[in-house]
Amino acid sequence: IxxxxxxxxxxxxxKTNPEVLNNIEDFTLPVTLLRCDYxxxxxxxxxxxxxxxLNTGGLKLTNxxxxxxxxxxxxxxxxxxxxxxxxxxxxxxxxxxxxxKDDRFRSIEIVLKFFAFYDRLSGxxxxxxxxxxxxxxxxxFLQNDSLEKKEELFVKTINFALTNLYxxxxxxxLNGATFEAxxxxxxxxxxxxENLAAKSKQATVIRQYRNLLRQESFSTExxxxxxxxxxxxxxxxxxxxxxxxxxx
Numbered sequence: 001i002x003x004x005x006x007x008x009x010x011x012x013x014x015k016t017n018p019e020v021l022n023n024i025e026d027f028t029l030p031v032t033l034l035r036c037d038y039x040x041x042x043x044x045x046x047x048x049x050x051x052x053x054l055n056t057g058g059l060k061l062t063n064x065x066x067x068x069x070x071x072x073x074x075x076x077x078x079x080x081x082x083x084x085x086x087x088x089x090x091x092x093x094x095x096x097x098x099x100x101k102d103d104r105f106r107s108i109e110i111v112l113k114f115f116a117f118y119d120r121l122s123g124x125x126x127x128x129x130x131x132x133x134x135x136x137x138x139x140x141f142l143q144n145d146s147l148e149k150k151e152e153l154f155v156k157t158i159n160f161a162l163t164n165l166y167x168x169x170x171x172x173x174l175n176g177a178t179f180e181a182x183x184x185x186x187x188x189x190x191x192x193x194e195n196l197a198a199k200s201k202q203a204t205v206i207r208q209y210r211n212l213l214r215q216e217s218f219s220t221e222x223x224x225x226x227x228x229x230x231x232x233x234x235x236x237x238x239x240x241x242x243x244x245x246x247x248x
Contacts, residue, residue: 044070044137045130063129064105064112067136075139078147083108087158094166095174112136113180115150118187121237128228157187160194164202165209177227177236178218185212185240193244205244212243
């Protein structure tokens with residue numbers, strides 16, 4: 001910031017710019033230490049609420065930015081790694097038109113939802129934020145073998161979608177809720193879908209996909225509000241899972 005200080009040691013700054021060190025030494029930096037027992041759900045909710053309230057005066061943190069601060073660890077690192085994958089960025093751009101550059105962790109939250117719904121769809125309850133908080137808390141310190149399996153599933157799913165469904169740029173952009181459900185259906189049927197693709201039966205996969213999007217749950221009206229009501233979530237994801245399992 002101050003080019004006059006570039007490359008100088010502390011001793012050199014002390015000789016040439018003593019006022020800089022004086023300002024630093026006189027500066028007061030308030031620090032609040034929050035103690036949290038991560039085994040207690042009420043503590044997690046409390047910390048999450050504090051983060052939200054502390055950011056009401058400036059640029060508010062997104063929910064995923066808060067999770068990034070609270071639930072740092074191996075699983076959080078995996079989410080970032082997945083989000084940085086070239087194939088993922090391309091898929092996001094092609095399907096939703098979203099450029100996940102400086103999107104303040106929103107695309108990372110999509111990755112989180114991918115894993116959470118894959119593992120715990122039946123356990124989804126009212127309130128997406130709390131549901132994702134609980135999943136991140138429980139997954140925070142997963143072992144390497146579990147992390148590797150998750151990464152492998154994510155890579156296979158993304159590559160399959162790119163190669164077989166979105167090799168070309170879709171004419172119409174997908175709603176985020178639709179995009180998440182499609183990924184879920186692919187992931188839950190990835191082995192059988194890969195076998196179809198290996199047999200040059202991509203047309204079957206495309207028919208499955210198109211028939212899925214024709215369902216009422218994916219209509220403009222159904223996706224206009226209440227996207228994460230329990231009934232709608234379970235219905236969308238279950239439909240996607242079943243349609244990609246069909247052999248038409």
